[in-house]
Amino acid sequence: MKALTLGSGQLSRMLCLGSTPLNIATLAYDVREQRVVYPVSGDDTGKSFAEAIAWCDVITAEFEHIPEDVLSLADASGKLRPSADAIRTGGDRRREKQMLDNAGVASASYRIIDNKAQYQQAIDELGLPLVLKTAKEGYDGKGQWRLKKDTDIATAWPEIEQLLNSSQGQQAIVAEKFVDFDRELSMIGVRHPCGKIKAYPLTLNHHIDGVLALSVALGDNANLQQQATEKFAAIAESLDYVGVLAIEFFDCDGELLVNEIAPRVHNSGHWTQQGCYSSQFDNHMRAIFDIPIGDTQLIQPTAMINILGEDHIDSDIYCLEGVNVHWYGKGKRAGRKMGHLNVSASSYPLLIDKIERICTLFPAAKLSNISELFKL
Numbered sequence: 297m298k299a300l301t302l303g304s305g306q307l308s309r310m311l312c313l314g315s316t317p318l319n320i321a322t323l324a325y326d327v328r329e330q331r332v333v334y335p336v337s338g339d340d341t342g343k344s345f346a347e348a349i350a351w352c353d354v355i356t357a358e359f360e361h362i363p364e365d366v367l368s369l370a371d372a373s374g375k376l377r378p379s380a381d382a383i384r385t386g387g388d389r390r391r392e393k394q395m396l397d398n399a400g401v402a403s404a405s406y407r408i409i410d411n412k413a414q415y416q417q418a419i420d421e422l423g424l425p426l427v428l429k430t431a432k433e434g435y436d437g438k439g440q441w442r443l444k445k446d447t448d449i450a451t452a453w454p455e456i457e458q459l460l461n462s463s464q465g466q467q468a469i470v471a472e473k474f475v476d477f478d479r480e481l482s483m484i485g486v487r488h489p490c491g492k493i494k495a496y497p498l499t500l501n502h503h504i505d506g507v508l509a510l511s512v513a514l515g516d517n518a519n520l521q522q523q524a525t526e527k528f529a530a531i532a533e534s535l536d537y538v539g540v541l542a543i544e545f546f547d548c549d550g551e552l553l554v555n556e557i558a559p560r561v562h563n564s565g566h567w568t569q570q571g572c573y574s575s576q577f578d579n580h581m582r583a584i585f586d587i588p589i590g591d592t593q594l595i596q597p598t599a600m601i602n603i604l605g606e607d608h609i610d611s612d613i614y615c616l617e618g619v620n621v622h623w624y625g626k627g628k629r630a631g632r633k634m635g636h637l638n639v640s641a642s643s644y645p646l647l648i649d650k651i652e653r654i655c656t657l658f659p660a661a662k663l664s665n666i667s668e669l670f671k672l
């Protein structure tokens with residue numbers, strides 16, 4: 297079995313690592329450099345994109361912002377899973393909001409903005425505070441504006457206007473009502489081509505400066521897990537989805553609102569590499585190759601800490617019980633996702649202790665007050 301991933305970053309690398317035990321060989325297409333590479337080493341294969349498409353049995357994607365010509369070529373082969381439409385929905389907030397509305401899944405109230413009149417109308421109708429997001433290309437909180445007070449309205453507009461004008465009709469802004477959430481959760485789940493769905497336990501996510509810093513697999517919360525699973529199923533079915541899908545939620549006093557979806561494996565699901573018998577990478581490959589889906593139950597309390605902008609960690613971290621270190625083989629750059637740590641323990645109090653120990657050995661993670669952050 298042979299797979300080609302669109303994108304050649306860390307998600308493609310971990311999909312490759314998850315594929316090997318299943319006897320699936322993988323290559324990756326570096327969309328920016330237009331090269332087909334080996335996903336772990338990054339070495340050039342010498343194959344063209346067309347040759348790689350012909351070589352593989354299944355094509356999948358590690359990100360949703362794929363140039364339309366690349367996506368169309370992959371789609372035309374009939375090998376793409378999930379579908380081009382599912383990927384386009386995840387890559388354009390206008391489509392995403394429409395899909396959520398059609399599927400009857402609640403998200404923040406919104407308006408789509410293409411010009412100044414619509415900008416003013418959105419502000420009048422939704423009121424402040426507002427979060428403005430570019431319809432396409434945004435990630436890690438980039439391409440967003442916060443309108444909190446009246447003076448922000450005039451300050452933000454010139455930048456937005458310039459973006460809209462320079463995009464030749466490709467870009468728009470989605471204005472969302474600011475959600476006063478208690479915490480952010482995500483659900484990673486998988487849908488098999490036969491329609492069967494399995495979800496992992498909900499994950500609690502903590503962001504610093506718009507970037508995911510820490511994820512913790514939630515233990516027992518049957519009510520939230522059920523709510524999230526129902527929304528997951530409604531979304532996955534409406535997209536006729538195949539593979540791993542991630543959904544980010546705002547938890548508002550026990551009611552879940554969808555923030556956004558990602559039609560792929562997700563940073564907040566990396567803990568499944570050690571926290572479950574079948575990781576998100578393993579299950580994604582199984583689903584797209586029509587292999588039965590594996591166990592998504594939590595083995596023991598598990599968390600993930602992102603390593604951002606660092607290519608070195610204290611050697612004592614390698615020796616800690618229940619800790620796994622994952623590097624992505626990327627060049628060091630400030631704030632860049634360079635790797636992550638998965639941390640497991642036999643109970644949540646012990647997990648918190650272990651994360652706190654890691655924080656003292658790894659101050660660059662900027663994590664503090666762990667038990668406060670996550671009222672487990």
Ligand code: ATP
Pocket residue numbers: 404427429434435436437438472473474475476480503506544555556
């Ligand atoms: P990602 O890297 O997860 O793809 P992104 O750039 O697509 O991120 P969002 O997830 O939409 O952006 O938003 C980034 C963060 O901004 C969210 O995790 C949340 O903390 C905050 N946020 C987004 N939308 C809202 C909202 N409507 N109300 C309040 N906070 C919000």
Ligand code: MG
Pocket residue numbers: 434435436556
């Ligand atoms: Mg996003």
Ligand code: MG
Pocket residue numbers: 544555556
């Ligand atoms: Mg997000």
